[in-house]
Amino acid sequence: MDGATAQILTFAENKAFTASTIKRTTVSYFDRMDQNASLRFGLANRDRLLVWRGGLPIKFEAVAVNGIGVSRTAPPPLLSSPV
Template sequence: MELAVNEPQIHWRAAADAVTAAVQQAEEMGIKINAAVVDKGGNLLAFQRMNGAFLHSIGISIDKAYTAAGFGFPTRKWMDEIRDIPQLREGIVHRDRLVIFGGGLPIVSNDQVIGAIGVSGGSEEQDEICARAGLQRLGL
Protein backbone atom coordinates (compact mmCIF):
# COMPACT_ATOMS: atom_id res chain seq x y z
CA MET A 1 0.00 0.00 0.00
CA GLU A 2 1.31 3.43 -0.95
CA LEU A 3 1.06 6.08 1.73
CA ALA A 4 2.00 9.18 -0.22
CA VAL A 5 1.09 10.72 -3.54
CA ASN A 6 3.38 13.02 -5.45
CA GLU A 7 1.27 15.43 -7.43
CA PRO A 8 2.28 18.64 -9.17
CA GLN A 9 1.50 21.89 -7.36
CA ILE A 10 2.02 25.49 -8.35
CA HIS A 11 5.20 26.92 -6.83
CA TRP A 12 4.91 29.95 -4.53
CA ARG A 13 7.16 31.99 -6.82
CA ALA A 14 4.86 31.35 -9.78
CA ALA A 15 1.87 32.23 -7.60
CA ALA A 16 3.51 35.54 -6.64
CA ASP A 17 4.31 36.30 -10.29
CA ALA A 18 0.69 35.60 -11.29
CA VAL A 19 -0.86 37.97 -8.73
CA THR A 20 1.68 40.65 -9.62
CA ALA A 21 0.75 40.37 -13.30
CA ALA A 22 -2.96 40.58 -12.44
CA VAL A 23 -2.43 43.73 -10.39
CA GLN A 24 -0.28 45.29 -13.11
CA GLN A 25 -3.06 44.61 -15.63
CA ALA A 26 -5.59 46.24 -13.31
CA GLU A 27 -3.36 49.28 -12.94
CA GLU A 28 -3.19 49.63 -16.73
CA MET A 29 -7.00 49.39 -16.85
CA GLY A 30 -7.42 51.99 -14.12
CA ILE A 31 -9.18 49.70 -11.65
CA LYS A 32 -8.30 48.52 -8.13
CA ILE A 33 -8.40 44.81 -7.41
CA ASN A 34 -7.50 42.06 -5.01
CA ALA A 35 -5.76 39.05 -6.55
CA ALA A 36 -5.17 35.63 -5.01
CA VAL A 37 -3.55 32.36 -6.06
CA VAL A 38 -4.25 29.09 -4.31
CA ASP A 39 -2.71 25.65 -4.73
CA LYS A 40 -4.84 22.79 -6.04
CA GLY A 41 -6.15 22.13 -2.54
CA GLY A 42 -7.41 25.71 -2.24
CA ASN A 43 -4.69 26.84 0.15
CA LEU A 44 -3.63 30.47 -0.27
CA LEU A 45 -0.14 30.89 -1.73
CA ALA A 46 -0.06 34.50 -2.88
CA PHE A 47 -2.21 37.58 -2.46
CA GLN A 48 -2.04 41.26 -3.37
CA ARG A 49 -4.45 44.04 -2.58
CA MET A 50 -4.18 47.33 -4.42
CA ASN A 51 -4.55 50.44 -2.29
CA GLY A 52 -8.19 51.42 -2.35
CA ALA A 53 -9.51 48.05 -3.57
CA PHE A 54 -12.81 47.02 -1.99
CA LEU A 55 -12.32 45.30 1.37
CA HIS A 56 -15.05 42.71 0.72
CA SER A 57 -13.24 41.78 -2.47
CA ILE A 58 -10.37 40.35 -0.42
CA GLY A 59 -12.41 37.29 0.53
CA ILE A 60 -14.18 37.16 -2.82
CA SER A 61 -10.88 36.96 -4.73
CA ILE A 62 -9.64 34.15 -2.51
CA ASP A 63 -12.95 32.29 -2.80
CA LYS A 64 -12.95 32.68 -6.60
CA ALA A 65 -9.54 31.00 -6.70
CA TYR A 66 -10.73 28.33 -4.23
CA THR A 67 -13.80 27.58 -6.39
CA ALA A 68 -11.81 27.39 -9.63
CA ALA A 69 -9.21 25.09 -8.05
CA GLY A 70 -11.83 22.84 -6.53
CA PHE A 71 -13.85 22.34 -9.70
CA GLY A 72 -11.22 22.87 -12.38
CA PHE A 73 -13.16 25.32 -14.52
CA PRO A 74 -13.66 29.10 -14.61
CA THR A 75 -16.09 30.47 -12.05
CA ARG A 76 -18.05 32.28 -14.79
CA LYS A 77 -19.16 28.87 -16.15
CA TRP A 78 -21.18 28.07 -13.03
CA MET A 79 -24.33 29.85 -14.21
CA ASP A 80 -24.34 27.78 -17.40
CA GLU A 81 -23.95 24.62 -15.31
CA ILE A 82 -26.81 25.38 -12.91
CA ARG A 83 -29.21 27.49 -14.99
CA ASP A 84 -31.56 24.63 -15.95
CA ILE A 85 -31.34 22.60 -12.73
CA PRO A 86 -33.47 24.37 -10.10
CA GLN A 87 -32.38 22.18 -7.18
CA LEU A 88 -28.71 22.79 -7.94
CA ARG A 89 -29.23 26.47 -8.76
CA GLU A 90 -31.03 27.12 -5.48
CA GLY A 91 -28.92 24.84 -3.30
CA ILE A 92 -25.30 25.09 -4.39
CA VAL A 93 -25.16 28.86 -4.05
CA HIS A 94 -25.48 28.37 -0.29
CA ARG A 95 -22.22 26.45 -0.11
CA ASP A 96 -19.57 28.29 1.84
CA ARG A 97 -16.82 29.82 -0.34
CA LEU A 98 -18.45 28.87 -3.67
CA VAL A 99 -18.43 31.75 -6.17
CA ILE A 100 -20.57 31.49 -9.30
CA PHE A 101 -19.53 34.62 -11.17
CA GLY A 102 -16.47 35.47 -13.24
CA GLY A 103 -12.94 36.17 -12.09
CA GLY A 104 -11.67 32.76 -11.00
CA LEU A 105 -9.57 30.64 -13.37
CA PRO A 106 -7.89 27.28 -12.83
CA ILE A 107 -4.14 27.08 -13.38
CA VAL A 108 -3.59 24.03 -15.56
CA SER A 109 -0.25 22.49 -16.46
CA ASN A 110 0.11 19.29 -18.48
CA ASP A 111 -3.67 18.79 -18.32
CA GLN A 112 -3.65 18.89 -14.49
CA VAL A 113 -5.09 21.58 -12.24
CA ILE A 114 -2.18 22.75 -10.10
CA GLY A 115 -3.87 25.80 -8.59
CA ALA A 116 -6.11 28.74 -9.45
CA ILE A 117 -6.18 32.52 -9.57
CA GLY A 118 -9.02 34.71 -8.38
CA VAL A 119 -9.50 38.43 -8.94
CA SER A 120 -12.16 40.73 -7.49
CA GLY A 121 -12.73 44.46 -7.58
CA GLY A 122 -13.79 45.23 -11.14
CA SER A 123 -16.61 43.94 -13.29
CA GLU A 124 -16.68 40.21 -14.04
CA GLU A 125 -15.09 40.91 -17.41
CA GLN A 126 -12.37 43.11 -15.92
CA ASP A 127 -11.64 40.59 -13.17
CA GLU A 128 -11.23 37.82 -15.72
CA ILE A 129 -8.96 39.95 -17.93
CA CYS A 130 -6.72 40.52 -14.91
CA ALA A 131 -6.78 36.83 -13.96
CA ARG A 132 -5.85 35.90 -17.54
CA ALA A 133 -2.90 38.29 -17.33
CA GLY A 134 -1.71 36.22 -14.37
CA LEU A 135 -1.96 33.02 -16.42
CA GLN A 136 -0.17 34.66 -19.34
CA ARG A 137 2.70 35.65 -17.05
CA LEU A 138 3.05 31.93 -16.28
CA GLY A 139 3.09 31.07 -19.98
CA LEU A 140 -0.35 29.47 -19.87
Protein backbone atom coordinates in the same frame (compact mmCIF):
# COMPACT_ATOMS: atom_id res chain seq x y z
CA MET B 1 -4.65 45.73 -4.24
CA ASP B 2 -4.48 49.37 -3.34
CA GLY B 3 -7.76 50.71 -2.06
CA ALA B 4 -9.62 47.39 -2.20
CA THR B 5 -11.99 46.62 0.64
CA ALA B 6 -11.77 43.40 2.61
CA GLN B 7 -14.95 42.18 0.91
CA ILE B 8 -13.47 42.63 -2.59
CA LEU B 9 -10.39 40.65 -1.53
CA THR B 10 -12.63 37.91 -0.14
CA PHE B 11 -14.55 37.76 -3.42
CA ALA B 12 -11.28 37.24 -5.33
CA GLU B 13 -10.13 34.55 -2.89
CA ASN B 14 -13.46 32.73 -3.12
CA LYS B 15 -13.42 32.85 -6.93
CA ALA B 16 -9.93 31.29 -6.88
CA PHE B 17 -11.09 28.63 -4.41
CA THR B 18 -14.13 27.84 -6.55
CA ALA B 19 -12.15 27.59 -9.80
CA SER B 20 -9.61 25.32 -8.11
CA THR B 21 -12.32 23.14 -6.58
CA ILE B 22 -14.51 22.72 -9.66
CA LYS B 23 -11.52 22.71 -12.04
CA ARG B 24 -13.17 25.10 -14.49
CA THR B 25 -13.93 28.79 -14.83
CA THR B 26 -16.45 30.23 -12.44
CA VAL B 27 -18.54 31.68 -15.26
CA SER B 28 -18.85 28.27 -16.94
CA TYR B 29 -20.15 26.86 -13.69
CA PHE B 30 -22.56 29.78 -13.35
CA ASP B 31 -24.02 28.83 -16.74
CA ARG B 32 -24.39 25.21 -15.58
CA MET B 33 -26.08 26.26 -12.34
CA ASP B 34 -28.39 28.59 -14.24
CA GLN B 35 -29.82 25.58 -16.10
CA ASN B 36 -30.25 23.32 -13.06
CA ALA B 37 -32.42 24.54 -10.15
CA SER B 38 -31.40 21.82 -7.68
CA LEU B 39 -27.70 22.41 -8.38
CA ARG B 40 -28.23 26.16 -8.04
CA PHE B 41 -29.99 25.77 -4.70
CA GLY B 42 -27.48 23.30 -3.30
CA LEU B 43 -24.34 25.15 -4.28
CA ALA B 44 -25.70 28.57 -3.43
CA ASN B 45 -25.69 27.46 0.21
CA ARG B 46 -22.03 26.35 0.25
CA ASP B 47 -19.41 28.51 1.92
CA ARG B 48 -16.73 29.94 -0.35
CA LEU B 49 -18.27 28.81 -3.66
CA LEU B 50 -18.66 31.95 -5.77
CA VAL B 51 -19.59 31.58 -9.42
CA TRP B 52 -19.37 35.15 -10.64
CA ARG B 53 -16.97 35.96 -13.47
CA GLY B 54 -13.32 36.16 -12.44
CA GLY B 55 -12.28 32.68 -11.27
CA LEU B 56 -9.91 30.64 -13.44
CA PRO B 57 -8.28 27.28 -12.78
CA ILE B 58 -4.48 27.10 -13.03
CA LYS B 59 -3.48 24.00 -14.92
CA PHE B 60 -0.17 22.17 -15.15
CA GLU B 61 0.10 19.47 -17.79
CA ALA B 62 -3.68 19.63 -18.31
CA VAL B 63 -4.42 19.07 -14.60
CA ALA B 64 -6.00 21.80 -12.50
CA VAL B 65 -3.60 22.42 -9.61
CA ASN B 66 -4.87 25.71 -8.21
CA GLY B 67 -7.00 28.71 -9.06
CA ILE B 68 -6.78 32.45 -9.46
CA GLY B 69 -9.53 34.95 -8.79
CA VAL B 70 -9.92 38.59 -9.67
CA SER B 71 -12.45 41.07 -8.42
CA ARG B 72 -12.87 44.82 -8.42
CA THR B 73 -15.03 47.59 -7.14
CA ALA B 74 -17.22 49.58 -9.45
CA PRO B 75 -15.16 51.91 -11.63
CA PRO B 76 -15.04 55.52 -10.53
CA PRO B 77 -17.49 57.83 -12.26
CA LEU B 78 -16.17 59.54 -15.35
CA LEU B 79 -15.14 63.07 -14.71
CA SER B 80 -16.32 65.56 -17.25
CA SER B 81 -13.61 67.78 -18.57
CA PRO B 82 -14.16 71.51 -18.69
CA VAL B 83 -15.13 72.73 -22.14
